[in-house]
Amino acid sequence: ELLNETEGVRLEPRSAQGVYAVHAFIDQPTRFAGLAALADELHQADSAVRLSPINTDEFLAIPQRASKGFAIRYLAVQHDIPLERILVAGSPSADQDLLSGNTLSAKIPLPGSPPMPTEWSDDPAYLATEPGAAGILAAIEYYDFLGTVRAPTSRAEPC
Known part of the structure; x- marks a missing residue:
């Protein structure tokens, strides 16, 4: 839910998501605070999630248990x-x-x-x-x- 509410980020539709990862696009780079800031926010929300960049415009959010x-x-x-x-x-x-x-x-x-x-x-x-x-x-x-x-x-x- 936090990812869905993150400014500058657009999630792939549920039908295109993987089983263990959430695929997201940085569609508004000027509004997106960055992966480090998002990782901090997820940590503060007690979400055990690792962010893995795919390229400059997209990343995966992977639960730690799926590592x-x-x-x-x-x-x-x-x-x-x-x-x-x-x-x-x-x-x-x-x-x-x-x-x-x-x-x-x-x-x-x-x-x-x-x-x-x-x-x-x-x-x-x-x-x-x-x-x-x-x-x-x-x-x-x-x-x-x-x-x-x-x-x-x-x-x-x-x-």
Whole structure:
């Protein structure tokens, strides 16, 4: 409800919303206070929501309980699996919490999306050039995941 009342923001219709995220557009940038201010407002309203920018004009509001990153880390702790031995793959825009941290990360482009920028500073994630399964298979090969598992020491270059 708070998102619906936020000045400068327009929500996708309910029929177009995802199950775990609310998709919103910044349709009046001069009236929108910004993501940081909105995050503060949500926190003050006791809403456990993470805001994830997609681009300069849109963002996702994701409940903390739906965080893939938290789920992976919980699973790793429960089963005593080092994060450095877990390969995660996702979209750079929607899966930021999943792709951050000490896991072996692969940023996979969406089909038809423009090439990902390669100038991300000290981001150790593998930058796939192929979308979907082909990008994931390339990451498995890059990290030698089925062999000795080569953890990155610096930003990975796309292959």
